[in-house]
Amino acid sequence: MSAPILTPLQPRHLPQALTLQAQVYPAFLVEPEPAFASRLDVAAPFNLAAERDGTLLAYLLAHGWTRESPPPVGAVLDRTTTGDTLYLHDLAVADVARGTGIGRMLVEAAFVDAVAAGITRAELIAVEGAGDYWRRLGFQPGAASPTLAATVAHYGPTARWMWRSL
Template identity: 55%
Template sequence: MPPPDPAILIRPLCPDDLPDALAIQAASYPAFLREDRAAFLSRLEIDGSCCLAATREGALIAYMLAHGWPRAAPPAVGTILPRHAAMEVLFIHDLAVAPFGRGTGVGGLLVAASVTLAEKFGLHRAELIAVEGAADYWRRLGFTETPGSPALAAKVAGYGPTAKWMTREIG
């Protein structure tokens, strides 16, 4: 992985970023994995939000949707989240990088910054569903495939045939 580009700035993702974030999402995922504006916004507004933006020269080049959430209970794609939910783990819902931001190390920067925020909320474990063949990427960031209940496996399957449930201790 290349060293991070020093011109990249990491900051909280905000509602004004949504048009650009939705465009990055559309360029990154098939239609069945895309969230609408309302679902995105609910992730920014939930207690324990660790949603972040990465910019270079003022342009959004990547985003991360992550937040405190109940353990082993990933929400279905498109779910509008309640403002208050149990904060047992950091759930990494989405990490997407614009084509012009790839190869900059920005994904790792966003994950590290999100984990730092999660630690401030007292969270010690991160969970995610790796989609579209991304499990190897997440393994490089310390995540491992973790077995789960049949109910969890059914939820993961809703994210596509190659989806993998992965976890990592933090802190």
């Protein structure tokens, strides 16, 4: 079996990425196609795919964004959006690739790209109990303003805002 290849997440990946997203996230967190596709155009170098033999094993949607102001679930992003922070919007790993370290590889590759672009901070909203996973990658929970807490609440009752320096 060949090793996975990391590549930029591109429009050609969209059908498989949407299927994978629907398999790993609850329905209220699944982004509609226009919202998902808009993330491919915002800070595209931070969006990554891991594939083997033409099959998408995992993807990372990550884009530049303004600190402590994550976009709402399902929002279509303006392609001209930039920011001072690497926002990790979505990491999805297929069941067959879980436990292989492929998610960590995608995240670390995005960190390298972000640092090269001058970004020194990363943020995310940990959903569905994933906080421990993100802690192992150096993220820590942060105090949230009332506005940020309201946005995080839309990501589910166990959602937590987290950040780390790069």
